[in-house]
Amino acid sequence: MGKLSLATQYNRAMIHEILPVGPLQCNCSIIGDEVSREAMVIDPGDDIEDLLAIIRKPTLQVKQIVITHAHIDHVGGAMKLRGLTGAPILLNQNDYALLKMLDLQAAWIGMAAPGTVEIDQSVTTGDIVKAGSHSATILHTPGHSEGSICVYFSAEKTLIAGDTLFAGSIGRTDLPGGSMEKILHSLHTTVLALPDDTVVVPGHGSLTTIGEERESNPFLVKH
Numbered sequence: 411m412g413k414l415s416l417a418t419q420y421n422r423a424m425i426h427e428i429l430p431v432g433p434l435q436c437n438c439s440i441i442g443d444e445v446s447r448e449a450m451v452i453d454p455g456d457d458i459e460d461l462l463a464i465i466r467k468p469t470l471q472v473k474q475i476v477i478t479h480a481h482i483d484h485v486g487g488a489m490k491l492r493g494l495t496g497a498p499i500l501l502n503q504n505d506y507a508l509l510k511m512l513d514l515q516a517a518w519i520g521m522a523a524p525g526t527v528e529i530d531q532s533v534t535t536g537d538i539v540k541a542g543s544h545s546a547t548i549l550h551t552p553g554h555s556e557g558s559i560c561v562y563f564s565a566e567k568t569l570i571a572g573d574t575l576f577a578g579s580i581g582r583t584d585l586p587g588g589s590m591e592k593i594l595h596s597l598h599t600t601v602l603a604l605p606d607d608t609v610v611v612p613g614h615g616s617l618t619t620i621g622e623e624r625e626s627n628p629f630l631v632k633h
């Protein structure tokens with residue numbers, strides 16, 4: 411018992427920095443282990459120099475680059491970060507088609523085209539990603555795009571939600587691969603299945619909790 415509670419407390423002391431990057435201010439998460447110094451970066455959309463400043467301060471070693479979905483504001487800086495850290499890029503394979511449209515996506519929002527992004531590994535529901543002793547389960551949550559995923563740190567009660575769930579809103583479904591039916595299914599069956607006290611880090615904007623969204627998100631409350 412004593413051991414278990416110590417481990418739980420330790421797991422809560424996870425390094426977690428959130429840096430809004432790029433013109434659309436995508437919430438990029440840097441997750442690290444204070445002891446082993448191993449880290450993962452989720453959604454390095456842009457501003458890789460600012461990201462590196464955070465990574466270098468406690469000298470973290472980036473082991474994985476996880477992309478919640480293949481929209482340019484989330485994936486645009488991934489190749490640069492891979493080149494600088496050697497860490498593999500992980501994305502759900504259902505978004506590979508979107509990745510081939512990055513130049514078009516760049517034109518839509520007036521960003522420089524990032525060139526080809528290479529994926530090292532596809533991840534889907536049940537796969538585990540790690541930053542040292544902190545591990546997260548991948549949840550495939552299609553709807554905003556076919557390959558959208560959330561990254562769930564159960565011990566740390568934290569969900570990196572990409573553009574599936576926002577504080578008071580949900581991801582848009584009018585872009586290629588989007589589906590209102592699928593995003594609502596993902597939210598009701600997968601995301602809202604998580605405990606109310608789970609902190610949600612959306613792809614953009616302020617943090618929230620599962621309980622708060624269950625209670626008051628106009629897209630999710632039962633009428």
Ligand SMILES: [Zn+2]
Pocket residue numbers: 479481554573
């Ligand atoms: Zn998006």
